Amino acid sequence: FPSGYNDGPKNGYNNGYNSGYNNGHNGGYNNGHGSRGYGMISNLDYRFYDRSCPRLQMMVKSGVWRAFKDDSRIAASLLRLHFHDCFVNGCDGSILLDDSEDFKGEKNALPNRNSVRGFDVIEDIKTDIESVCPLTVSCADIVALAAREAVVLTGGPFWPVPLGRRDSLTASEQAANTNLPSPFEPLENITAKFVSLGLDFKDVVVLSGAHTIGFAQCFVFKHRLFNFKGSGQPDPNLAASSDLLSKLTDTCPNVDSSNSNLAPLDAASVVKFDNAYYVNLMNNVGLLDSDQILMSDSNAAALVKSYSESPYLFSRDFAVSMVKMGNIGVMTGSDGVIRARCGFPG
Ligand code: HEM
């Protein structure tokens, strides 16, 4: 693997931190041998809260909807929150924990700090739910349901969410820095990170389609606008689309003070969960290097092409991959806890 970003995709996975993985109770995790791809064995259950909290899904839905009315970007942010939770020690709500005396949490890790959003929305939903079903529903499940509602609300597919995740008692800044894919790393590294969690190459292509909604800060792609690879020129792919390039340079002028300005990941339809992301890639106007780089691999490019032609196919595959992602490293049964508040363990 190309080095530089980290010392390997498996780092952080076998770091002794997460003894919950592969411990025999953990049916949701898959060690990369065997059934990867289909039928990851899961202890999760679609009907987990049917008796203990029958109004759960309605309450999550209305909480997401309330937040969306004031801030349509929140849909994208909630989807990303679930991804950043699941990729770091599994879908266990670890990302929601504030730093404590015992650990430095994930909120301030490089990929998350001043970037990941939606904590207040999850905490508000949790408060609602606690008033009806105290100490019953995990924060990790709320995040998984909120991500699904966010996709539905922006016009994407519905999928039933398997439930029964338990929350962690701890979080790891270091694991977040190690496990989350960076937009600056090569496709092989990104793929290796997915594979080490039991996902596969197709999931990389499908889940990247989440970038059909939401925003990125200028500093993430600015190198493409002014001095691409030291050429003193914009990335030729972007230059070929002068409309987009001029919008991006308006949003992100070549001064440091523009670094945190926001540009849509999919300029064609910012708050619509559609297949325009793939159409953009076909037109060489993906915003992040890590988006457009999919076209450099012939297998990925073939998938991109089929999703650009069929919104239906994308919707179907996205739902399948989201369920897989939602199974990563889950704790069930008596492992972990149900938190009273999502920002604090116990
Ligand atoms: C494949 C590797 C991926 C990389 C390198 C990547 C990288 C990024 C970056 C750099 C941003 C902008 C953050 C900022 O500027 O503050 C972003 C935003 C976003 N990402 Fe990804 N991402 C990846 C995969 C995913 C996946 C799997 C999902 C969800 C299933 C996802 C969902 C999102 C969403 C919805 C946003 C917009 C968030 C918002 O507006 O608040 N990404 N991603």
Ligand SMILES: [Ca+2]
């Ligand atoms: Ca986690």
